Amino acid sequence: MMTGIGVQTHNVVKDEDPRVGFGMLKEAGFTCADFSLNGYLPNTLLYQSQPNSFFDRPLQELEDFFAPHRQGAEAAGIKIHQMHMPYPVHVPGATEEVNDYLRRQVAPKSMGLCHYFGCRYMVVHGFKLSYYLGSEEAEWRETEAFLESLAPYAKEAGITICIENLYESRGGRIKEGPCCDAGKAVERIERMNDRYGAEVLGFCFDTGHANLVGIDMEKFLTRLGSHLKVLHIHDNDGIRDLHQIPYTFTKTRENRASTDWGGFLKGLRNIGYEGVLSFETSPSLSSFPEEMKADVLTFIARIGRHFAKEI
C-alpha cells in the first residue's frame, strides 16, 4: 500500500505565503511534498563559484525563516516527506573556500532543516569527479567521505540520506554519472549502514536521469530492493533533463511512451515498494499558463494514483 503521492514545492509554494501553495497541493490530491531546499541556493550560482548568502545565517534563523512553511504544510495536511539538499555540494575547479562552505555550512544546516521539518529523507548528489580522478571508485571515495561527515547527525536525527542516480554532460552528449550502478550502490549503502547500525543511507531513484542514460529501470529497481527510499519521477526526451510529466514523450509513429514506465512500475512491484510516489516535475508547471497550474498539479497527482494502482 502506497503511503502517499508527492511533488516538489518549487514553483508552487512561495515564501510570501506558503499556506497557499501547500493548500493548492492538497487540493490537487497530493499528501506529501518534496521540499525544494535546493531552490534557495541555485546550482547556477554554485557553478560560477558565487554562492548567495542564504545559508550564512545560523540554523535558528533559518528555522525561523521556514517556520511559515512548516506551519503551512501542517495546516494543509501535507507531509514533508523528502527534501533536496542544494547541489552540487562539491564544485570541481571552484575555490577551496566555496567547497568548504558547501561542506561545512550548507550541508549540515540542510540536515538541520530536514530535522526541523520532521522530514525523514534528504536527497544529496554525489560528487561528479570521475573525469578528474579517473575512476568511479575514486569519485565515490570523495562522496563517501562527505557522507561520513553527515552520517552521525543523520543517525541522531533519524534521517536517511539518499544518494541519487545522476548523469554527466561530457562533450555533446549525456552519460552516466555517480550512482548509476545499482549493485555498487547496494554494497555501499549496506556497508555504511552496518557501520552506523542505522539506516543513515538509502537511494533516491530518478526516472528522468535513468532514461537519459538508458538504464533498465526494472532491473535497477529490483536490484536496489529495500534500499530504495524515495523517488524523483519525471520524464524527458532521452536527450535533455527536462523534468516533464510522465507519458509526455514519444519517438515513433505508434506514439507509445518512449520512457519505460512499464519497467518502472514492474520494478517497484517486484520490490514491494510502499514509499511515496514523488514527482520532480516542477519545470512542467512553467510551460503551462499560470491559471492552469492547479489543473496540471491535479493531473500529475492523478498519474500518481494510476501508478499506485498499477504497483
Next chain:
Amino acid sequence: MNILCASTGLIWVKKPQKGISGIKEGGFEEILLDMSSCCPPGELEYLGKEIKGSTNILKRKPREESKISEHPEELAGRFRLLLEQCREQGIAAPIARAPYLHRTTRREDLGDLLLRLAEESIKVCGQAGCRYLVVSPLFSGIERGLEWEANRGYYLRLADVAKQEGVMILLENQCREMNGSMVRGICSDAREAATWIDGLNAVCGEERFGLCMDVGICSLCGQDMREYAAALGSRIKAVILRDCDGVQEGAMLPFTCMIGGKFCTDWLSLIRGLREICFDGLLVMDFSSMTAAYPQSLRPQLLQSAWNMAAFFQWQIGMKSVLKKYDKRVLFGAGNMCRNFMKCYGEEFPPLFTCDNDSTRWGERFAGLEIRPPEALKDLAPDCAIFICNIYYTEIEQQLRKMGVTNPIERFNDEYMPSYYHDRLEYWEGEG
C-alpha cells in the same frame, strides 16, 4: 593490438576482389568478416513469409541462389571466393560475426535457426583460420529475467563445435529498443557480462568465451566506458570502434559525430578504460554507415582515414602497455607533457631523468626530474627507452638518431590522461 576493418558494406561477397584490394590499399591487413552479409537481419525477419507487393510488375527477378536462412549448410560455400581472394591479397580475417536478428525483430521462433547459423559460422571460421566469432545473445521471445538460462544453453551448445574448430565465441553488449529509445540490454551490465563469460568458461574448463565490446552500444546507452572496460578486463577480446550520435544507431568513423562542436562519444573514457586494462586484442573499425553514403570515388580516402584513425587509437590505448615494456626509461622534453607524464605515470614508471634542447635549463629540476642535455642519452644502457614528451616527435627522433642514439624511441602523449588532478603538480612547481 591489431587494427582491423569491418567488411560490412565494403566487400561484396559475389565479387570481393575490388573491396578487398580497396581495404588493403587503405592500409588494413585484417578484416572482420561479417557473415550477415549473406544472411542479413531483413532476410531472417521475412523468412517463410510472402513479401507484400511481390506479384506486381516491379517483382524482383527470381533469386539465382538459395537463401542461407533456408540452407545454412551453404554458408561456407558462399564465402569461399571471398576467403580465397583475401588469402591471395594477404588479408587475414581473425574475427567474424555470425548472422543476427535486428533488435526490433518480431520473430520469436528463430532460436534453432540462429543456433544452426552460428554452428555453420564457426565452421567457416575454422576453415578460414578465424580465431574469434561474435555471436549475439538470444533475446527475442525470452522472458525478462530468464536471459541467462536461455543463453547459457545456447552458448554451451556451440562450445563443442567451437572447440573442434579452434574458435573462441565472443558475446557482445546489446541494447533494447523501447518505443524508439535505447535501453541497456544483455551484457551491457559489465559485472553481469563477466559472470556470464566466467560461468561459460568454467563449464568448458577453458577460455572458450570472451566479449566483443561495441562502443556504439555503450554510447547509445550513455555508459561510462572506462568503468565498463575496467570491470571486464581481459575478457574483452575485440572492440568495435564506431561513432554515433548517442541517440540513433549509426556506424561512423570516430570523431565524426558532434553536437555544438563537441563529440557525442566519450572517447576519453574509452581510451582510459582500454589503456588501463592494457587491451591487446582486435580493434575493429566499423564505419558502415559512412560506406553506404560516401561517394564511391572518395572511398580510398575514407579507408585511409579509417586506418589513420585506428592507428591513433592503437597508439593512445597502447600507451601504458608500451611503458610497461621497458624496465628503464628517460624522457625527452621538459614542458607540460613531461609534467603530465610525471603526474599520471611518474610513480608507476619512474624515468631516470629528462632532457631538453634548451641549454639554459640543463641542471634544473622539473616535475621531480633532473633536466640533462640530449648528449646524455648517448650514455644510456641499450635497453633503456626514450619517451618523447613533445609533439615534435619526428624531428626529435631524427635528431637523436643523427646523434647516434640507438635506444628504443617511443612517443608519449597527454591528450587522453587517466586523470586530471593537480596537487602533485603544484608541489613539484615549488621545487627550485
